[in-house]
Amino acid sequence: MSAPAGSLLAAEDLRKAYGPTVALDGAEFSIHPGEVVAVMGPSGSGKSTLLHCLAGIVPPDSGSIVYDGRELAGMNDAQRSALRRSDFGFVFQFGQLVPELTCVENVALPLRLNGTSRRQAEKAALTWMERLEVDDLSGKRPGEVSGGQGQRVAVARALVTGPRVVFADEPTGALDSLNGERVMELLTDAARSSNAAVVLVTHEARVAAYSDREIVVRDGKSRDMERVA
Amino acid sequence: MSIGHTLLGLLESGPRHGYDLKRAFDEKFGQDRPLHYGQVYSTMSRLLKHGLVEVDGIEAGGGPERKRYAITDAGITDVERWLATPEKPEEYLQSTLYTKVVLALLTHRNAADILDAQRAEHLRSMRILTDRKRKGDLADQLICDHALFHLEADLRWLELTAARLDKLRAEVTR
Secondary structure: OOOOOOOOEEEEEEEEEEOOEEEEEEEEEEEOOOOEEEEEOOOOOOHHHHHHHHOOOOOOOEEEEEEOOEEHHHOOHHHHHHHHHHHEEEEOOOOOOOOOOOHHHHHHHHHHHOOOOHHHHHHHHHHHHHHOOOHHHOOOOHHHOOHHHHHHHHHHHHHOOOOOEEEEEOOOOOOOHHHHHHHHHHHHHHHHHOOOEEEEEOOOHHHHOOOOEEEEEEOOEEEEHHHOO | OOHHHHHHHHHOOOOEEHHHHHHHHHHHOOOOOOOOHHHHHHHHHHHHHOOOEEEEEEEOOOOOOEEEEEEOHHHHHHHHHHHHOOOOOOOOOOOHHHHHHHHHHHOOOOHHHHHHHHHHHHHHHHHHHHHHHHHOOHHHHHHHHHHHHHHHHHHHHHHHHHHOHHHHHHHHOO
């Protein structure tokens, strides 16, 4: 496929079924560097499957995904894993921090996995924790911090490698309004300032209002709301 | 919003001229809709007539005379009663959106497109408010939040209606 001009990540005619259940039925997507795109839709509409396909976690049954000029389908598992580690960052609904590690070790983890020394990784981690206003929690373990704080630590971890795309799946789903909004402010500010694109899956309109553009997924089909009459 | 009660409430902290009242109102409550001078003076003369304010002094200057208003005891009681009375929740039972959807179904137009267009418009407004909230002070944040929560409620209705369109079509075209 030819990706839309200037897009960093684009998908066309994505199809994915789990047994008899169709999750994606011709979905399309594109995002530019520095852009925040909200993916909305009812539960079970296929929005999380779309995110997993775009991030190279789940291969689609058919269709095309092009990242930075490269077809994901043309890569093997190891190449896709390497791409996820080097170019993508992830934030999930429940932080998914490693409970045995301290917060700073959690944030430094993606850099450590890429081979960065402990000292350098933790230094970079602290810089991000400062930006996310959680540097005072560096020595605490995830079980000792609040949900909102944990989610900011998770955002710092997603951004520490300088990803070009951040995938956020219901990043505020487990937070109250105030904490959720602060996480969204910090996530979108940090991503925009480093020109990272954000794919934001959410069912909350007030969270989607932090995006530049919205895609709605219904019954596995996507609709770009900018193109609605 | 009751402009009369709001101006009375502003007078509780001390007497003010009409111009000062307008400025205080605009600063605290009139971000989107500042008061006209005419509104201030017509409201003050009504409050004066009902004994809720009194003229505390008149300054004669080069221009028109400037009255300074003070709240009366009756005025204070009136503000207190207004503050303690809950507002009637607005239910919007006969909303334009509902009418548009039903009319679209009755005339075999694409109701889903109408809902989506409205949804896109709502989210555009929510983006503008979110941006204003991020850049504003606490007062701005609270005002924008109020509007955002209402728009969000509309949006949830739009989503729910979109999910029930087939059922609604069957009912209205029966």
